[in-house]
Amino acid sequence: MLNYFLDYFKIEIKNTTTPQFLLQVSIVKGRPDAVIKFVNSSIYIENKVSAPVDKTQLTNHLKALNKNDLLLLITNNIQDNETVKDLDIIYINWNEIYRCLKNYIPTNRNEKFLLEQFLNYLEVIGLSEFTGFSNDDFDFFINNIEDYKPIIRNKIEKFANLVYESLNHEIKSVYIDKHLGIISKNPEVIWFGIRKNQKLKDVFKHCNFTIEIDADALRIYTVIRDGKYNQKKPIGILYKKIKNNYDEFLSLLKSLDNKYFFNISKRVPKTGKTIRPGNEKWILQSMLTLEIITDETIDYLLVLLKKIEFPGIHIGLIIKRGDKILQEPEKLIAVGKKVIEEEYKVLKFLES
Structure with a gap:
């Protein structure tokens, strides 16, 4: 040797x-x-x-x-x-x-x-190069073998950092806070967040990009909350933005990869009555894809956003376990870069 x-x-x-x-x-x-x-x-x-x-x-x-x-x-x-x-x-x-x-x-x-x-x-100690994700990584969430937890934790963190480093300068200059989510004793998912400086006063600072893995898939998506955690009005910033810029938003969604999912959820507190960081549960209300986007799609979104008091949106890509690209690190990183840079256009639309 x-x-x-x-x-x-x-x-x-x-x-x-x-x-x-x-x-x-x-x-x-x-x-x-x-x-x-x-x-x-x-x-x-x-x-x-x-x-x-x-x-x-x-x-x-x-x-x-x-x-x-x-x-x-x-x-x-x-x-x-x-x-x-x-x-x-x-x-x-x-x-x-x-x-x-x-x-x-x-x-x-x-x-x-x-x-x-x-x-x-x-x-285990994070000194290996990123080689992609194997079935063992997804099986961890089924078997919950404690000794394997550091391996999958390091893999998702290393992958997310490689994706982040590949992003264009504009995104990295705005979304500067990178962090691995807290991992519970028997986690159902491990995630990595990319968000703005949380010390700044910004109603959109809780919108972010997330990369996560569970037993079924690797997901890369953007998280869009309705402007504020404590917003009481059912018609929020996102609803108004879409309604006032209907055609622009329609064109924007059509420009995204048609393989992306578009999920709308209702955000509720895990405990008590107040939604705040760490005390938030998402209940899925509608699951769409961007394969076919029409005026009816936008009308449907507006109805849901008006109906749901505290809406939340996930837009992104699901890569299911077994997909060959999971074993091709360079291609996988390129996909992560593409997804985030495309979804950034949605966040820019929301904030403009």
Whole structure:
């Protein structure tokens, strides 16, 4: 496996003998995290997961190396490569290591077991690259195996962050608050929200983009509330906006992907009489698709928005478990980007 690793990352070193693997070896003015020691050369390893890269520390390590030695820096932040590009070191990101080992074919049963355990560990602590969603991820919500919770949590968080980073600058400049939802002991869903700065006074600040996963599907959608949490009037901001700009809203919906769903719900408090953040339950009133949008569709929406005292709307895409795109990370991220950037047009319409 070591030779495979060295070849994969094109690390050239004389390794004709069986190496020693040592941890926390002291050298002059430093203590690297590990070393792979051969007879005439060594690979010193400095690992940074959450701590920042210290160039002074790395420089001291380099000064203590012998002629044939190498210094390998491993971090979880790919941008660290830019930080150390002027140093004579080898840089590898943990995602690259995960990808390397994921492609390795074990030579025996023991090696296979250790490799699977290590890859699983990297997934649990969030040091693996995003490889898509498997049936095991959806099955978690059926079996609720506690040890698997960190894996699916890290997957949805990593996927959502990759989608967010791919969004255009305008959206990222407005929707700056990214957060993973609180995960209960036996969750039915895990979600990630992208919303505005919650400290600002903005009646639309609770409108957001949400990415969630449950036993059945991955969903990417926008959340539209009727302007305010505590609005008492049944005819709210959204109703007035659609009624006064009927044709514009009709054209907007027709411009969206016809695979999107359009759900209207009634928002009620979970407990007590007041709807507020964290105390809100959505009761589905109507489930539509954007496959066919006509004047009658808009008229129907207006009737519902007038009837429902505290309406809420979800517009987005459902990707059901088993869909091949769930196993194609780059395509899946591109879909997430497309959905959010299209739905952003709806939020802009609401606020204009």
